[in-house]
Amino acid sequence: CGKRIKKTDNTRELICEPDIFLSAFQFDPLTIESKKAATVVLMLNSPEEEILAKACEAIYRFALKGEENKATLLELGAVEPLTKLLTHEDKIVRRNATMIFGILASNNDVKKLLRELDVMHSVIAQLAPEEEVVIHEFASLCLANMSAEYTSKVQIFEHGGLEPLIRLLSSPDPDVKKNSIECIYNLVQDFQCRATLHELNAIPPILDLLKSEYPIIQLLALKTLGVVTYDKESRTMLRENQGVDQLIKILETKEWNDLHVEALSVVANCLEDMDTMVLIQQTGGLKKLLSFAENSTIPDIQKNAAKAITKAASDSENRKLFHEQEVEKCLVALLGSESDGTKIAASQAISAMSENAGSKEFFNNQGIPQLIQLLKSDNEEVREAAALALANLTTCNPANANAAAEADGIEPLINILSSKRDGAVANAATVLTNMAMQEPLRVNIQSHDIMHALIGPLHSANTVVQSKAALTVAATACDAEARTELINAGGLEPLVELLRSKNDEVRKNASWAVMVCANEELMAFELCKLGALDILEEINLSVSRKNKFSEAAHNKLLNNHLSLKYSQTGYLSSSNIISDGFYDYGRVSGSPNFSFSLCDNFFFSHDAITLAQLVFIHFVILMAIVYSQRKGRGKKEEEKVKEEEEVLAVPKLPGEGNYDKEWYPPADSDFCVYVYEVTKSILPITIIKEQIEVLAKYVAEKMGGKIPKEKLHDFGWELHISELKYQLKSNVVPIGQIKKGTFYHRALLFKALADKIGIGCSLVRGEYGRAWNEVKLMNESRKGAIGGLPPPEVYIVDLMFHPGGLMKLRSREADLYRFL
Numbered sequence: 064c065g066k067r068i069k070k071t072d073n074t075r076e077l078i079c080e081p082d083i084f085l086s087a088f089q090f091d092p093l094t095i096e097s098k099k100a101a102t103v104v105l106m107l108n109s110p111e112e113e114i115l116a117k118a119c120e121a122i123y124r125f126a127l128k129g130e131e132n133k134a135t136l137l138e139l140g141a142v143e144p145l146t147k148l149l150t151h152e153d154k155i156v157r158r159n160a161t162m163i164f165g166i167l168a169s170n171n172d173v174k175k176l177l178r179e180l181d182v183m184h185s186v187i188a189q190l191a192p193e194e195e196v197v198i199h200e201f202a203s204l205c206l207a208n209m210s211a212e213y214t215s216k217v218q219i220f221e222h223g224g225l226e227p228l229i230r231l232l233s234s235p236d237p238d239v240k241k242n243s244i245e246c247i248y249n250l251v252q253d254f255q256c257r258a259t260l261h262e263l264n265a266i267p268p269i270l271d272l273l274k275s276e277y278p279i280i281q282l283l284a285l286k287t288l289g290v291v292t293y294d295k296e297s298r299t300m301l302r303e304n305q306g307v308d309q310l311i312k313i314l315e316t317k318e319w320n321d322l323h324v325e326a327l328s329v330v331a332n333c334l335e336d337m338d339t340m341v342l343i344q345q346t347g348g349l350k351k352l353l354s355f356a357e358n359s360t361i362p363d364i365q366k367n368a369a370k371a372i373t374k375a376a377s378d379s380e381n382r383k384l385f386h387e388q389e390v391e392k393c394l395v396a397l398l399g400s401e402s403d404g405t406k407i408a409a410s411q412a413i414s415a416m417s418e419n420a421g422s423k424e425f426f427n428n429q430g431i432p433q434l435i436q437l438l439k440s441d442n443e444e445v446r447e448a449a450a451l452a453l454a455n456l457t458t459c460n461p462a463n464a465n466a467a468a469e470a471d472g473i474e475p476l477i478n479i480l481s482s483k484r485d486g487a488v489a490n491a492a493t494v495l496t497n498m499a500m501q502e503p504l505r506v507n508i509q510s511h512d513i514m515h516a517l518i519g520p521l522h523s524a525n526t527v528v529q530s531k532a533a534l535t536v537a538a539t540a541c542d543a544e545a546r547t548e549l550i551n552a553g554g555l556e557p558l559v560e561l562l563r564s565k566n567d568e569v570r571k572n573a574s575w576a577v578m579v580c581a582n583e584e585l586m587a588f589e590l591c592k593l594g595a596l597d598i599l600e601e602i603n604l605s606v607s608r609k610n611k612f613s614e615a616a617h618n619k620l621l622n623n624h625l626s627l628k629y630s631q632t633g634y635l636s637s638s639n640i641i642s643d644g645f646y647d648y649g650r651v652s653g654s655p656n657f658s659f660s661l662c663d664n665f666f667f668s669h670d671a672i673t674l675a676q677l678v679f680i681h682f683v684i685l686m687a688i689v690y691s692q693r694k695g696r697g698k699k700e701e702e703k704v705k706e707e708e709e710v711l712a713v714p715k716l717p718g719e720g721n722y723d724k725e726w727y728p729p730a731d732s733d734f735c736v737y738v739y740e741v742t743k744s745i746l747p748i749t750i751i752k753e754q755i756e757v758l759a760k761y762v763a764e765k766m767g768g769k770i771p772k773e774k775l776h777d778f779g780w781e782l783h784i785s786e787l788k789y790q791l792k793s794n795v796v797p798i799g800q801i802k803k804g805t806f807y808h809r810a811l812l813f814k815a816l817a818d819k820i821g822i823g824c825s826l827v828r829g830e831y832g833r834a835w836n837e838v839k840l841m842n843e844s845r846k847g848a849i850g851g852l853p854p855p856e857v858y859i860v861d862l863m864f865h866p867g868g869l870m871k872l873r874s875r876e877a878d879l880y881r882f883l
Contacts, residue, residue, distance in 0.1 A: 119159030165201030331371030733799025
């Protein structure tokens with residue numbers, strides 16, 4: 064304990080000699096001398112009490128010399144006979160045996176053997192009130208050594224060792240107190256022991272140890288309180304026994320600075336309790352604590368003070384009290400510490416305090432600039448903690464996000480995306496996402512090559528990093544240029560792969576990012592090529608895996624890839640506007656009849672085809688369209704050469720040969736004339752119903768006129784289509800060149816022209832080569848009805864039998880059967 068303790072017992076003053084000497088008397092006085100430990104060990108089996116006592120004295124002195132002698136005694140088999148002496152009738156023998164075990168129990172091999180021999184009950188029995196102080200000292204020492212290991216803790220607890228140990232905290236002997244509190248400290252690492260400690264009312268005697276004149280006892284008491292105050296009941300008991308005052312007194316005593324770190328740990332736990340927090344605040348202790356933390360020159364004290372604030376700030380009321388005491392100033396000061404540990408703790412405290420609106424506002428001008436500087440630290444943990452603080456400060460706070468950008472935070476944040484610490488990467492991605500909510504900041508982030516920086520996080524094995532990285536993609540890929548950079552950086556492949564994640568958050572954010580990326584047609588094609596559509600379809604079939612974003616991403620992909628949508632779903636709504644590049648080749652799954660397509664005002668005919676082939680075909684056609692559109696813009700010669708090289712690089716369809724001549728989509732001058740004519744003749748009409756009727760008649764006229772039902776089989780449209788394909792030497796047939804069209808030809812032309820002039824209609828594919836258009840019209844007779852306007856009614860447009868006719872759709876199956 065740091066103080067020499069003299070005792071009357073002469074065994075405490077025995078000198079350790081290199082030889083073992085013992086005397087025993089039988090009959091007449093007889094002296095027995097031995098220089099070998101083995102001989103003395105054999106004496107442990109003697110029936111003579113005096114021989115046993117002397118043998119134990121000698122073994123005690125021998126064991127005191129060091130670990131090697133303890134190992135020797137273990138090898139000689141001294142432990143087992145000594146355990147029997149713990150319950151010997153003679154008090155001296157029992158005392159001496161207990162002293163030996165107090166020393167031997169520091170050896171790990173001896174500990175193991177003692178556990179096997181199950182001597183805990185015998186050792187704990189030596190803690191009885193009637194036993195001598197020396198026995199208490201060495202028995203508690205033995206338990207303190209044994210309790211360092213989990214199995215021994217269990218044995219001590221199960222044999223009722225906690226209660227006598229708590230009683231011995233009030234012993235007059237400081238060594239007994241020290242050993243007892245050390246053992247208790249080891250025991251309370253287990254939750255069950257902590258609960259029992261509370262029942263045994265152990266807090267008051269532990270608090271009394273804080274007044275001890277021996278620092279080691281005070282330190283062990285503080286460490287024990289630091290563990291037991293994890294539990295609310297112990298915190299309440301500590302408060303009710305004026306423990307908070309004692310802790311504050313320790314912190315105020317400069318001479319006890321070696322206890323300040325542990326005292327702060329206890330205070331940190333107590334601050335989690337609202338009643339204790341209020342008590343400290345009312346007595347001025349909170350202000351003293353903050354001042355103490357800010358002015359201390361000891362890094363560990365500053366660090367523990369910041370940790371105390373972090374723990375307490377988990378409660379909203381505590382955050383309010385801290386804000387009233389201007390804790391923010393203290394934390395900003397700690398950010399400037401030379402200790403990395405203090406910087407980390409202060410950053411974590413700022414993270415916790417950022418839940419308070421007032422604190423968030425304070426850190427806008429003071430705190431954020433310092434945190435940005437910490438992002439450049441060589442210490443990865445410091446960078447992670449600073450990024451976490453910034454993530455919390457900028458969440459739902461545009462002003463703080465802007466402040467972080469103004470403090471030149473974008474570049475160091477992007478640099479952290481390549482960190483080896485997953486937490487740092489996730490936090491930095493969160494800050495960048497928060498910044499990207501503002502367009503000027505998003506543009507700034509994009510200028511720092513954010514898409515390349517996100518490739519690593521997208522490939523991460525950590526689900527939190529994956530989730531945050533996908534969310535950052537969703538926040539930054541909001542324009543065509545950024546999405547192009549993402550493609551060029553190779554970011555689509557890992558993003559699509561994240562859709563397969565088993566983690567709900569990763570799957571949701573990846574779907575969100577895909578939805579954002581699919582905002583333009585070319586990106587939608589790329590995503591479909593990588594299998595995004597198939598994965599999303601699979602996800603949406605699962606009740607547990609699908610989410611709103613996966614459904615939205617699936618719809619977005621199809622809505623920006625209308626050819627694929629119509630092929631898969633057989634339906635285009637009035638909001639799906641057909642544009643140049645659309646084609647219809649039939650169902651993806653294949654059909655017994657031919658199917659046709661429209662692409663930049665032309666059709667494409669093919670037998671049953673796979674989805675992968677469809678995507679490939681569409682990509683080739685799209686690239687050709689882009690090239691043909693660019694070619695007519697009068698660009699410089701070198702630009703033309705570059706574009707021609709791009710088109711030449713377009714891959715061929717599987718199974719195709721290499722052709723010397725480039726392929727371009729055939730022009731469709733007839734369709735251009737159609738658009739011009741309907742624009743001129745139908746747009747001036749003010750009544751929507753009349754516009755529909757006129758357009759229907761116009762389409763029928765261009766596609767072979769009215770066809771009576773009984774003559775439908777004589778129409779001969781199949782031969783006409785075959786002739787066109789032969790003339791064009793291609794399956795791609797321009798829609799305008801079809802002069803004999805059946806249901807699906809006419810329905811597609813009606814939809815294409817209606818979209819050009821702003822008539823809302825849907826395109827629906829049926830069975831057996833049928834397709835039709837549906838329009839919504841208000842019922843004129845019910846316009847003045849009470850209760851507001853009635854919902855519009857759906858009509859099918861007749862383009863074959865009675866062009867311009869409208870059939871009201873009441874029962875879909877019955878009406879369609881009658882119509883078709």
